[in-house]
Amino acid sequence: MPALISRMGKRLRRLIERPASIELTRYEALLPAVGELEPDVEKLTDAELTERTAKLREHPQFGDDELVELCALGREAARRALGERTFDVQLLGTLGLLAGHVVQMETGEGKTMAGALAAAGYALQGKRVHVISVNDYLARRDAEWMGPLYRLLGVSANWVEPALTREERRAAYAAEVTYGAVSEIGFDVLRDRLVTRPEDVVQPEPEVAIVDEADSVLVDEARVPLVMAGSVDAAVADVEVANVVRRLRLGLHYETDSDGRNAWLTSAGASVVEKALGGIDLYGDSGSDRLAAVNVALHAHALLTRDVDYLVRDGKVQLINASRGRVAELQRWPDGLQAAVEAKEQLPATDRGEILDSITVQALLARYPQVAGMTGTAVAVAEQLREFYRLEVAVIPPNKPNVREDQPDRIFASPSQKLRAIQAEIRSVHETGRPILVGTQDVAESEELAEKLAKVDLPCVVLNARNDAEEAAIIAEAGTYGAVTVSTQMAGRGTDIRLGGADGKDRERVAELGGLHVIGTARYPSSRLDGQLRGRSGRQGDPGSAVFFASLNDELVLAHAPDVPEGIEADDETGEISDPAAQRQINHAQRVAEGVHLEVHRNTWRYTRLIEHQRRELLDHRSKLLRSELAAETLEKASADRYAELAEALEKDTLVQVCREIMLYHLDELWSDHLAFLTDVRESIHLRALARETPLDEFHRTAIPAFHKIIPEVEERSVKTLDDAEISSDGINLAASGVRRPTSTWTYLVHDNPFDSDFEQTLKQVRSLMRRKKD
Template identity: 90%
Template sequence: MPALISRMGKRLRRLIERPASIELTRYEALLPAIGELEPELEKLTDAELTERAAKLRREAEFGDDQLIEVCALGREAARRALDERAFDVQLLGTMGLLTGHVVQMETGEGKTLAGALAAAGYALQGKSVHVISVNDYLARRDAEWMGPVYRLLGVSVGWVEPSLTREERRESYGREVTYGAVSEIGFDVLRDRLVSRVEDLVQPEPEVAIIDEADSVLVDEARVPLVMAGSVDAAVADVEVANVVRRLRLGLHYETDSDGRNAWLTTAGASVVEKALGGIELYGESGAERLAAVNVALHAHALLTRDVDYLVRDGKVQLINASRGRVAELQRWPDGLQAAVEAKEQLPATDRGEILDSITVQALLARYPQVAGMTGTAVAVAEQLREFYRLEVAVIPPNKPNVRVDEPDRIFASPSHKLRAIEAEIRKVHETGRPILVGTQDVAESEELAEKLAKVDLPCVVLNARNDAEEAEIIAEAGKYGAVTVSTQMAGRGTDIRLGGADGKDRERVAELGGLHVIGTARYPSSRLDGQLRGRSGRQGDPGSAVFFASLNDDLVLSYAPDVPDGIQADDESGEITDPAAQRQINHAQRVAEGVHLEIHRNTWRYTRLIEHQRTELLKHRDKLLRTPLAAEKLKEAAEKRYEELEEQLGEEGLVQACREIMLYHLDQLWSDHLAFLTDVRESIHLRALARETPLDEFHRVAIPEFRKIIPTIEERAVKSFEEAEFTEKGLDLAASGVRRPSSTWTYLVHDSPFDSNFEQTLNQVRNLLRRKKS
């Protein structure tokens, strides 16, 4: 009876504290059996341990007995290879991953080892495993760090990174476990979709994905498309328009909406632009082309801020990933906007690309039959994980209780009052010798704060997109006695902040003082991001504390809850507000922001789901053309006489490959054209709402018939190219018949619909013009 009451109490507590998490009782019941195997496994030699792991490969099923064996073998392998004995909570995490869940483990609880043991467990079932991380550094670090554990278990491991050749990538993917950044694995998928020979493929069929920092990958970046582009020509920005727009002033010449997604000209602004461009009529037929250039230049001028949205480094515009506060490698905006920002910064325009294919992170992960993940903050997005991925969350308790003190928010009337209070807080804590980590919202804020601290003799180390290459090294030392580290958000995810610094020699001294003190300079648009910053302190039962400073004039409040209730009073001297209504307002703004981002995610997926279905169908056809003589059969059937002529000159094998290249070229070209068509449709689809039609239904109505034309058109164009292709001394000259692939390709990321369509922006401007004329 007492045991029953205890179990019911635990379940009730779990429902209250973690309502979206699964029950751990099944896994907890296996821990004693894992512990009982420990003495037996310790007596084995390394070779015997490897052999025992190999026996799992011969098991027909993978149930509780096999979970016990994998965890026991993994614990022993880690003890020998890394001198780390896995805690029971790490084994709970391993079992959660092996049963297809997202496990929530707090910072410093050993997710990397839990993920490695789970990956080995899947590999011992004969499955190919991709361990997907947020960046290339973590992928390589974890593969090398966990390599000795995998070797003891008889599992091969590799990693992919941008510097690898095609052959090296193929070799890495040939290992049983492959580590890679989500973007790098996605780009390899896109490259494989353009090959014309089977031997050029680098990736095997996807089977299992284990996602590190799962909330960042599955939620923050889910709708970010990875793009493969082929070179067309140099982009051209309208420099004259850029120079005119640079002189425009907010409120007089243009206005923006509250969430900073749109900017439009006022009547006065339109008049100034028309006059400066030689008296054109922007909203007439003669000005249509310049209007598009004005729209994009105005967006670059009004809505994109240097050192917040992008950096200028080494003569190039580099985008900043909003969810990480780091430079987004290879990321760019759609070409018109990219060129406009380059013109704004008076830089030469980069090459313009024709999009050959793209895939969202969400669609990339949907390719895997089995997906699991690990992160420190999953419960906050449990509903999204269930809705978009059918994944449940398993909350793993910490090995040692979390004793971090989370202080209540300190709220101020204005950002300037808030900044003075942050400076005072840093001085007060720094005088005790406690290490401090300050989490800022963007690069500009981190550098502004660092300058202010330097002026008052409070030196600090700054970690932001400008020096992200040193991220791990900087963050590893953030726990040193007296250290002050100012960082943009998500500092060093995947790297522990150890008290006393990387070597931990001052650990006891720092712990006695209270551990790491975390300061947030504003609340983030998501409570989950707040939790991630707080989680940098208090690892493995360490002491620590965290506090957020906020203002009723922070961007979060102004964008999502600007109507602050009357009667909230601030202290005359400090500007601090203690009225509970201020806290409620900030919490409300954050909930609204979370709702807006969720709706954007849902809406994006509603459109991309159809595109992904069409892509899957076309890829099945492409795979047949790539792996079988189907292309040759089709062309022989349509142009038998020409086929027989060329067969004598090329031989059967050469002709089959030539037919394959012709048909694959047209398939890839038509898919590229289809993507461009769908982009145009989607950008203008909101105008259908004016006619009381449902935009999504209309999108489907237009997109489906167009897709059905692709395969017949491939064959028509392929026959034409086949008949026109000329035979030269070097063989069949496909280029002469128009079968010419881009001279170079590149990959990049782009935020899905980073600004509303030209149609919508034009509509806003016309409405604004009409409204002003009426008044």
Template identity: 80%
Template sequence: MAALISRVGKRLRRIIQRPGSIELTRYEPLVPAIEKLEEELKKLSDAELTERAGELREGGKSGDDELIEICALGREAARRALDERAFDVQLLGAIGLLTGHVVQMDTGEGKTLAGALAAAGYALRGKRVHVVTVNDYLARRDAEWMKPIYDLLGVSVGWIEPSHSREERKEAYSAEVTYGAVAEIGFDVLRDRLVTNVDDLVQREPEIAIVDEADSVLVDEARVPLVMAGSIDHTDADEEVANIVRRLRLGLHYETDSDGRNAWLTKAGASVVEKALGGDINLYDETGSDRLPAVNVALHAHALLTRDVDYIVRDGKVQLINAARGRVAELQRWPDGLQAAVEAKEQVAATDRGEILDSITVQALLARYPSVAGMTGTAVAVAEQLREFYKLEVAVIPPNTENIREDQPDRIFASPSQKLRAIEEEIRKVHETGRPILVGTQDVAESEELAEKLAKVDLECVVLNARNDAQEASIIADAGKKGAVTVSTQMAGRGTDIRLGGKDGAGREEVAELGGLHVIGTARYPSSRLDGQLRGRSGRQGDPGSAVFFASLNDELVLSNAPDIPEGIDTDENGEITADAAHRQIDHAQRVAEGVDLEIHRNTWRYTRLIERQRGDLLKHRDEVLRTALAAEGLEADEPEKFKELAEKVDDPAKVEQICREVLLYHIDQLWSDHLAYLTDVRESIHLRALARETPLDEFHRAAIPEFHKIIPEAAARAAKTLVEAEITDDGIDLADAGVRRANTTWTYLVHDNPFDSDFEQTLKKVRSMIKRK
């Protein structure tokens, strides 16, 4: 009876506290069975342990018996290799991953080890595993850290990072378990889609993905396109337009909307620009229409993008800041000339511009894997999205030690300046006790402003932001020392635990007695998950700690998402507000922000789903061309005389095949690039169909599908034309002379903003928001 009551109680708590999650209750009886195997496995030598793990590859066990064996072997390997005996909850986490779920484990509960045990288990089942991380540092760190475990289990492991050559990447992907940042894995997919020789492929068919920080990767970055581009020459026009726009003034020459998404010229502004460009043009007719796009992106760069918030300038380069992580977004650029406009604005050397050769969203990248699992500290909040977009369920793993962190109520102020003074006072008061303090700021500018103010009152702090993110591991490692004050932009996804007493934990007991780490948020984030991730830096593995957020009714979150402040909210002499209405307003603003992001995600996927289906169909054809003699057979059938001449002069069937292959692949790739550009143009204007009571998505499909079906026959026709017009020598065809010129330089980047947004859709969102508020 008691057991029944306990089970019912657990389920009720899950329904009330964790909507959208599932229980791993059925696997809990496996834990004692795993423990029973410990003494038996301890008696084995290292070689015998490896041999026993190898027996799993032969398929002798399945179901629960297999899970028990995997976890028992993994626990013993970790004990020997790292002197870490996996907690029962870590084994449950590994089982959750091995059964294809997203597991939620609190910060500091050992997700890295649980992920390694699951990856090894999949490998012993004969599957190739990609452990997908949020950055390159974590990919290398986790692969090297966990390698001794993999070695004992007889599982090969590798990792990829930006500096790796093609051969190094191929070697890493040939391992049974490969660690890599989501962007690097995606870029390798794009590079493989452009090769003309099978030997140049680095990846194999995807099988299993285990995603670290799953909510960040699968939700926050899901709509972010990874882009492969080929270089074209840039012009000096960007600098000319930037110099003109730099002189424009807000309210006189241009206006912006309330949420900072759009900027436009006034009549006076258009007149100033036209005069500066020569005086004989009109930006809005044929005489100036070719200059209008450059003016618009320059105005966007000038009016809407802020240095040290949206980007930093370092080493003479404009570098974007990943808003979700507060760090430089490596290899990330703005699209459509905006990158060049910002470079001109900041008067730094212009980087190459290029045409997009191919792109893929993070969501589409993960959709390639037949099986996806993930782990994070904050998954329940996005459980419905994980189910909707990935058909994944969340399994909540209880902490090994009860969380005793004190989460204090938000402190809300009327203005940002009053809030900042209160934050300074909070830091001073807590610092006097000797407790370590972690302050989470919204952006680089805020972190540096706060650091300057603290320095003026003799409060020394260490700043971690996009300017010095290379030192983040060492900075975070010592953030738990007695008396330490660390100011960081966005702690989510940094992947480094803060240990009380510092990295060696020597002063842990003293810091614990003082009350542990105190976390301060300088504003609520656009997502409740980010709030939770910052709070979760304190109270690690049952440590004492506390967390408090400061907020203002004039914070960006409120002004952008819920600017209609209720009347009658009183403040005390310090500007602090205690009224419940203020708390409700900030919670409402956060929910609106989360809703907007979800709608953008849904909208993006509605359009990219068709593109991904088309890409998949075309890639099947491209792969057949790459691996077979299809190109040569097609050209021989279309142009038999010219093909015969080529075959006679070259006199090497393999070389003839490769020449034909390169010609056809070039035209396939070029036509796909043109198709992507066409779809972008269609998408940017498709919202106008709504004014005619037509469904934009249906119209997009009607425009996209017929054009796609033209690609393969058109590529064959162009390849035949190239063959006919080419001059054939004993060496074959000079491909460059025949017009088969691939980009002399290619590079990869992520598009920063929402690629499928529009002014019209923004207006619809505002109307819907107003209706909801009424």
């Protein structure tokens, strides 16, 4: 009876402290057996340890005995290969990953090791494993760091990164465990969908995915699909329009909505633009061809900010990935907007492109029969992980209790008063010698704060999208005595901050002073990001503290909860607010922001679910064309005389490949056209709501018949191409027949929200026009 009461009490405590998480009792029960095996395993030579691990390959499914054996051998291999003995909680994390859960482990608790042992466990069961991270740096770092561990366990491991050739990628994916950034693995999937020879495919069929920083990848990144585009020709920006729009002023010539997603001309702004462009009527026949250019130039001018949304570096516009605080390599906005931003910055326009294919992170992960993940903040998104990925959260207790002091938010009436208080806080803490980490919202804020600190003799190190290549060294030294580090987006940086610096020589000195002090310059749009910044302090039971500064005029509040209750008073001298209502308002704004992001995710999935179903159906057909003689058989049947003529002039293998390339070209082209068509449909589908029709249902009614026309149209176009193809002594000239592949590819940054589209901007333009007529 007492044991039953104890178990019930433990379960109740888990539900209260860690809602939406699963029980770990079954896995905790295995840990004593792992400890009992430890003395025997320590006596093994390296060769014997590898040989004993190899025996686990005889079991395609692991039971409790195999799990215990894996943990014991993995712990000893880590001690020998890396000089680190894994804690029981790390082994608990490994077991949670092997059970297919998202494990929540606090910063500094050893997620990388737990993930590596789990990856080895899956590999020993004969499964290919992809360890998916948020960026290329972490993928390579973890693969190299864990390499000796894998070798001792007899498991092959490798990584993929942008610089690799096709052959090197194929070799990396041939390993039992492959590390890679989510974008890199996703784009390899998209590139494989464009190949015309079976031997050019680099990725084998996926089996297991272990997702590092799972909340960032599965939730934050899920709102931005991976989009592959191909070069068509040089883009042309309307420089005249860009010069006109550059002179417009907010509030007078144009307005923006509260969340900064849309901008539209006022009647005064439209008059200025029309006059500057030669007296045209933007909303009439004489100006209709310039309206799109004005809209996109206004978007670039009003909604995209240099050093926040993008950098200008090496004469190029480079996008910043907001969720990571890093430059988004080989990524750009859709054509018109990219050219408009380049015109705004007076740079030459880059190539125009066409979208070839796309995939959401959700669809990418759905390809894997088994998925698991690890992060420091999973409970906050447990419901989303269950809803979108059917994943459960397992909360792993820390190895040592967390003693970090999380101070209450300090709230101010205005951003300028808040900034002065932050400077004062940095000065007072710095004078004690404690290291300080300041988390800012974007590049511009980090550099502004660094300049202000330099003016008052408080030098700091800045980590943002401009210098993310040096991030590991910067973060590693952030715990040094007297260090001040200013960073954008600490989420996913992936490097622990050790007290006393990378070598830890001043650890005791810094610990006695109180450890690392974390300062947030504003609350993030997600409580998870707040938690990830706080979690940089207090790792492994270290002392530390964290405090967030906020203002009732921060972007978060203005965008999501601008109606601040009356009667909130600030201190006349400092502007600080102690009224609890101010804290409630900021918390409310954050909850609204989280709700908006969740709805974007839901809406994205509602619309892309059908597209993904169509894509899978088409890919099955494409795979048959790629890996068999189906294309040749189809064209021989449809155009027997022409096929016979070509069969006399060409070797059979050459003719089969020609037919394959023709049909694959038209299949890919029509799929690209279908995606563009569906985008147009989504941008106007909400008109159906005015007729009391359900937009999603109407989207399906439009999309399904259009999809069923693709394969017949592929055959029809292919026959025409075959009939018109030029034949020379060198064979068939496909390029002259219009069968040309893009010369280069890149990715688009697309915020795929069906309820925030160009159509909404058009409605606002119409409203502006109606206001002009009334005036």
